[in-house]
Amino acid sequence: MVDLEAPLDQCLDQISSPRSSHASILAALTTLEQLLARSAADEAYKHTFMALQLTFQYNCSCRLLPFLAHSTLCLQQLANHGVIDPSNYEEIAAVSSNVYLALSLVQGLALNHTETKVYLGKAHALHTLLDLLLVSRHLPTSKSSPQPPLTSCVLDTLLCVLVDLPPSLRTFETANGLQVVVKILKRAGTPREVRMKCLEFLYFYLLDETTDSALLQRKHKRSGSTSTNMTAASLLYSPAPSTAAPSPRTPHHPHPSTPFPRKPPRLFTPLTPRGDKLLDPETPSTKHRKTPAHLLILNRPVDFVPLSPKKRAHEQDDTLINEVETEFFVEVDDDTYDTGVISPTRRTTEEKKELLGCLLGNVDALVEGVRKAGVWGLG
Numbered sequence: 001m002v003d004l005e006a007p008l009d010q011c012l013d014q015i016s017s018p019r020s021s022h023a024s025i026l027a028a029l030t031t032l033e034q035l036l037a038r039s040a041a042d043e044a045y046k047h048t049f050m051a052l053q054l055t056f057q058y059n060c061s062c063r064l065l066p067f068l069a070h071s072t073l074c075l076q077q078l079a080n081h082g083v084i085d086p087s088n089y090e091e092i093a094a095v096s097s098n099v100y101l102a103l104s105l106v107q108g109l110a111l112n113h114t115e116t117k118v119y120l121g122k123a124h125a126l127h128t129l130l131d132l133l134l135v136s137r138h139l140p141t142s143k144s145s146p147q148p149p150l151t152s153c154v155l156d157t158l159l160c161v162l163v164d165l166p167p168s169l170r171t172f173e174t175a176n177g178l179q180v181v182v183k184i185l186k187r188a189g190t191p192r193e194v195r196m197k198c199l200e201f202l203y204f205y206l207l208d209e210t211t212d213s214a215l216l217q218r219k220h221k222r223s224g225s226t227s228t229n230m231t232a233a234s235l236l237y238s239p240a241p242s243t244a245a246p247s248p249r250t251p252h253h254p255h256p257s258t259p260f261p262r263k264p265p266r267l268f269t270p271l272t273p274r275g276d277k278l279l280d281p282e283t284p285s286t287k288h289r290k291t292p293a294h295l296l297i298l299n300r301p302v303d304f305v306p307l308s309p310k311k312r313a314h315e316q317d318d319t320l321i322n323e324v325e326t327e328f329f330v331e332v333d334d335d336t337y338d339t340g341v342i343s344p345t346r347r348t349t350e351e352k353k354e355l356l357g358c359l360l361g362n363v364d365a366l367v368e369g370v371r372k373a374g375v376w377g378l379g
Contacts, residue, residue, distance in 0.1 A: 002048045005058060007031060012063045015102075022094040025067075029101040032060065036108050046112075053113050061109055061116045064102050065128050071099050072132045079138040082189075092139060096150055099132070103153050107160040120161045121168025126175050129158055137184055141191055151184060152197040159204060166209045166346045173355065178205070182359045203370045206353065206363070209346035 014020050014028035039049040052058035074095050078088045110117040119125065136150040147153075158177075162168050172178075184190055185198040347355075353363045360366060 008058045069128045076135045082138040103157045110160040151194045155197045199370050208349045
């Protein structure tokens with residue numbers, strides 16, 4: 001079995017330590033990148049590396065997110081909203097180099113490890129990436145630099161995290177992610193390369209999530225059942241990658257996952273009869289006939305099942321990004337864009353256009369412009 005525990009432990013400790021220098025962090029991130037790259041080419045390395053991601057001590061994303069959050073604060077102080085002291089340029093370059101490498105690792109982990117991708121789609125992880133996205137717009141860019149702008153790198157990371165995961169997209173919407181991307185797109189000093197990356201991201205966002213949804217659900221169920229069997233102990237101590245998820249175990253796991261999509265419709269069917277049973281048993285007939293007027297609405301048939309969760313639409317998340325100014329945006333009404341509710345449903349392109357239209361106006365013109373520009377070979 002490949003021994004990766006020692007190098008992983010050493011690298012992650014260097015990244016997490018508040019006493020580590022920029023050079024030592026860069027060396028640790030470079031070693032992690034080499035380990036991840038080797039796991040993509042070597043099956044034994046991949047088997048062990050991905051198994052270690054299921055443990056607390058060796059999980060890379062749990063260490064990289066706090067590092068990115070700390071680096072964001074450092075860059076925010078050094079950039080000073082675009083008014084940069086010349087003496088800070090060297091420090092900004094050192095921190096940015098480490099952030100580039102950390103984001104590259106996050107992208108690789110998200111694309112190669114399903115559990116990490118789901119974890120990175122949670123609210124706190126997306127808040128970290130969106131905070132970094134906001135700070136990156138104030139950083140200096142150089143045309144002679146071989147690296148793309150940091151803003152483009154963050155947008156690429158968001159693409160890797162959000163692709164094929166509608167629940168993460170709903171969290172992204174709730175975190176005001178659309179406002180952040182549109183703000184950077186409309187900012188006067190945004191480089192053309194970054195504008196194109198914003199358009200590319202918005203085009204990705206507008207893709208229909210309901211197309212072949214059944215196929216995607218089956219795919220996620222299979223990956224979910226496999227990942228359930230892939231515990232750290234079973235993977236680390238199995239003799240070969242092919243035995244990491246034995247076939248006799250798999251039939252036991254699809255059953256707990258399959259009731260999940262069927263459960264929500266049943267939540268609403270027993271509501272009306274159950275209300276009658278809760279009435280006072282002493283005078284059932286009078287209670288039924290003399291229902292108060294303000295409760296008569298409860299007897300109406302429910303035409304749209306997911307309406308009830310919208311009662312929480314006014315609960316604003318105080319931890320969301322407060323730096324987003326609204327001067328570039330159309331004022332968003334709560335009935336049009338609910339920032340306090342994570343919708344459990346998939347959205348169609350038309351539904352997304354309606355949301356994005358509150359910020360951009362003519363979304364159809366944006367889509368047509370992206371196609372003419374040839375983004376993703378669409379021209």
